[in-house]
Amino acid sequence: MIVVHHLNNSRSQRVLWLLEELGVEYDIKHYERDPQTMLAPPALRAVHPLGKSPVITDGALTLAESGAIVEYLAGRYGDGRFLPAAGTAERMRYTYWLHYAEGSAMPPLLLKLVFDRVESAPMPFFIRPVAKAIAGRAKSSFIEPQIKLHLDFMEAELGKSAWFAGDAFSAADIQMSFPLEAAAARGGLTATRPKLMDFLQRIHARPAYQRALERGGPYELLT
Numbered sequence: 578m579i580v581v582h583h584l585n586n587s588r589s590q591r592v593l594w595l596l597e598e599l600g601v602e603y604d605i606k607h608y609e610r611d612p613q614t615m616l617a618p619p620a621l622r623a624v625h626p627l628g629k630s631p632v633i634t635d636g637a638l639t640l641a642e643s644g645a646i647v648e649y650l651a652g653r654y655g656d657g658r659f660l661p662a663a664g665t666a667e668r669m670r671y672t673y674w675l676h677y678a679e680g681s682a683m684p685p686l687l688l689k690l691v692f693d694r695v696e697s698a699p700m701p702f703f704i705r706p707v708a709k710a711i712a713g714r715a716k717s718s719f720i721e722p723q724i725k726l727h728l729d730f731m732e733a734e735l736g737k738s739a740w741f742a743g744d745a746f747s748a749a750d751i752q753m754s755f756p757l758e759a760a761a762a763r764g765g766l767t768a769t770r771p772k773l774m775d776f777l778q779r780i781h782a783r784p785a786y787q788r789a790l791e792r793g794g795p796y797e798l799l800t
């Protein structure tokens with residue numbers, strides 16, 4: 578039986594959603610973030626040394642890293658569904674987006690989260706103006722322009738086909754959901770990018786997405 582080590586409000590929601598799309602049986606082991614640090618509890622390190630979510634176990638296999646998990650589950654249990662055929666242009670695009678989500682789209686969004694927190698963290702009053710100035714400069718000179726670059730790119734790509742890998746919904750769309758949901762929560766993704774907003778609406782309407790929310794519990798992305 579597949580076990581998903583699921584952290585609240587996290588990337589592991591994607592894995593639950595994929596398993597619901599695949600119709601595969603699975604169990605969930607729940608972990609709660611520390612409310613102050615937002616880090617995962619130490620118990621997750623007993624499953625994988627990094628102690629991050631998602632991690633799955635499937636028999637003797639323990640697998641971390643959401644892209645690797647999505648690739649494994651779609652390949653092993655998909656029976657050709659949610660995975661474009663090998664050797665096609667769609668398969669190449671599928672592979673690209675599977676890597677792009679965590680490798681390129683997430684880093685500036687994570688930096689934004691960190692620097693937003695620097696600005697609002699408790700600190701001695703005489704440090705605050707300096708910390709705010711450094712965080713503000715990092716955001717305006719690098720982080721926000723990078724987020725804009727990526728959002729513009731993704732918006733243009735979704736102008737070429739209904740889904741990221743082509744005209745059929747694939748597991749790459751599931752992998753891409755997290756950066757787009759994070760961008761809507763904290764990265765300035767709004768109705769000014771209608772293709773991306775429409776993508777979010779379409780995925781949220783999928784019955785498997787909703788079943789995954791019911792099983793995973795509340796899902797509110799960090800802002």
Ligand SMILES: N[C@@H](CCC(=O)N[C@@H](CS)C(=O)NCC(=O)O)C(=O)O
Nearest residue numbers: 587588616617629630631642643679
């Ligand atoms: N690139 C990794 C990122 C894993 C990751 O950072 N997960 C976050 C949840 S969204 C986490 O476990 N955070 C808690 C912590 O670092 O303690 C993946 O895609 O699986």
